[in-house]
Amino acid sequence: MIGAAALVVGLVLGIVFRPTVPIGLQPYLPIAVVAALDAVFGGVRAALDGIFDDRVFVVSFVSNVLVAGLIVFLGDHLGVGAQLSTGVVVVLGIRIFGNVAAIRRHVFRA
Amino acid sequence: MKRPRIPTAWRFRFRAGVLIGVLCGLLGFALAVQVHSTQSSALPSARQEDLVRILDDLSAREDRLRTELAALQTARDRISSGSDRTVVALAEARKRSGELGVLAGTVPASGPGVVVTIGEGSRHVSSDVLLDALEEIRGAGAEAVQIDGTGASSVRVGAGTWFTDSGGNGVKIDGHALAGPYTFTAIGDGPTMAAALDIPGGVADTVRQVGGSLDVRQSRSVQVTALRALKAPQYARPTK
Numbered sequence: 001m002i003g004a005a006a007l008v009v010g011l012v013l014g015i016v017f018r019p020t021v022p023i024g025l026q027p028y029l030p031i032a033v034v035a036a037l038d039a040v041f042g043g044v045r046a047a048l049d050g051i052f053d054d055r056v057f058v059v060s061f062v063s064n065v066l067v068a069g070l071i072v073f074l075g076d077h078l079g080v081g082a083q084l085s086t087g088v089v090v091v092l093g094i095r096i097f098g099n100v101a102a103i104r105r106h107v108f109r110a
Numbered sequence: 111m112k113r114p115r116i117p118t119a120w121r122f123r124f125r126a127g128v129l130i131g132v133l134c135g136l137l138g139f140a141l142a143v144q145v146h147s148t149q150s151s152a153l154p155s156a157r158q159e160d161l162v163r164i165l166d167d168l169s170a171r172e173d174r175l176r177t178e179l180a181a182l183q184t185a186r187d188r189i190s191s192g193s194d195r196t197v198v199a200l201a202e203a204r205k206r207s208g209e210l211g212v213l214a215g216t217v218p219a220s221g222p223g224v225v226v227t228i229g230e231g232s233r234h235v236s237s238d239v240l241l242d243a244l245e246e247i248r249g250a251g252a253e254a255v256q257i258d259g260t261g262a263s264s265v266r267v268g269a270g271t272w273f274t275d276s277g278g279n280g281v282k283i284d285g286h287a288l289a290g291p292y293t294f295t296a297i298g299d300g301p302t303m304a305a306a307l308d309i310p311g312g313v314a315d316t317v318r319q320v321g322g323s324l325d326v327r328q329s330r331s332v333q334v335t336a337l338r339a340l341k342a343p344q345y346a347r348p349t350k
Contacts, residue, residue, distance in 0.1 A: 003131060005131070014138065015142045015146070036136075037141075040137065061133050082160065085157075
């Protein structure tokens, strides 16, 4: 509940203030968002499974974002930034789909 | 020992909840910001190699368009200079046609010149006198000449003009029967033509010998309005 409310508050703040993304953060922000979404869906699934743990959620959230950013950073410096970001997005997308599928089974029993 | 543990766990849970809230809020914020920046413009968030590729594409496109522009400009220059040439050539041809028309007698002409009136006395002025007068005027540089008389319309003098006596009282010029007094209207240098007619033993003397009169009046502007019908040459062909 806290998480959902905070998500909405954050969205509203972002829409209201419309800040510009700093140049240095620009390649990382989309990947970080996708990684965080993965962590959030993982957390929802764990909550529905009854095994949600605050600590695990926080750590997975932060580490997801950091690792995704690190991979993109490395990729940019190795000259394969575009391909690596695509790879990261694909992997995270697969995970999100898996988590959503589990959530769906819980919610709709199907 | 149970009582202290519960607040600790509660406090931990509260802290974790705040942390989760902060993280989720950050996520929402980042989501909104990213969506907004992607919508506003794709370029600032594009990575370096993408930008390089886009730039390359644009450069190639620019090169292509420049080539096209140069070709089109060349074509435009060619066409406009071509039409200029056509216009100049047309004007030149019109001018030339007018000049030739004046010489051939197919267009009316005006300009400085003389009006020569040959009056008849007791005897008729014969055609050879008129021919002499015309030859003198021509020799003095007349560019367009017409002959009027009583009895017929004006005759424009051309290269094929012919004179003949027509029985008792008149001449035939180009088939038109004319009678005196005759009037030559000639465009050219007035003083020269007047002097040519007036030389001793010349046309003026001849006319007076037959009892006629010759009057030369110079004018700054005379009109030669009679026209000749142009006959297409039957045998002669222009050669280059």
